[in-house]
Amino acid sequence: NAGVTQTPKFRVLKTGQSMTLLCAQDMNHEYMYWYRQDPGMGLRLIHYSVGEGTTAKGEVPDGYNVSRLKKQNFLLGLESAAPSQTSVYFCASKPLAGGWTDTQYFGPGTRLTVL
């Protein structure tokens, strides 16, 4: 099993450009999450999904959109990138609540720089 994977690993954008980050998991997890990690601020939740076809806002959703058309994939979109979106983005997944664990499993991260 590959676990949680993210594409791409690195990306540089110019202000106003758009891009999509892909998260994929092969563990048949119901829940998926997108976080951003900034120095001194820990991990902050952008959007999350509790199942295929569902999405919901987290703490810092502005400027981002998400889609979960397939259970194994969770896409994070930036329609018009801004320098404030320079960050490391982590995807995570978790099995259905009530199972044996509430552990969130993280992907390797995407380092995004917006110039």
Added chain:
Amino acid sequence: GENVEQHPSTLSVQEGDSAVIKCTYSDSASNYFPWYKQELGKRPQLIIDIRSNVGEKKDQRIAVTLNKTAKHFSLHITETQPEDSAVYFCAASKGNTDKLIFGTGTRLQVFP
């Protein structure tokens, strides 16, 4: 809103000493408290977790304690080794939901 405070932000110890990292949370409905270790340039990885119906949990050199009344929980690492050097994050569930609120991290350095 709900938040998790983590202290200290940096911690330096000599190899073999113990390290303690403390977190406080604001939401009395939080019921799940994981700790993640993140090495430089890597993904966060779970090292131990505890639920609100348990006061203490231990796994070899790592232990976590939870005080629900005071709303704080702590990570204890004994007999520290250089490979324990990393950033450690605590987190608390947002109420009894499947979302986590993370602390701001503690950079632990273990000197040989």
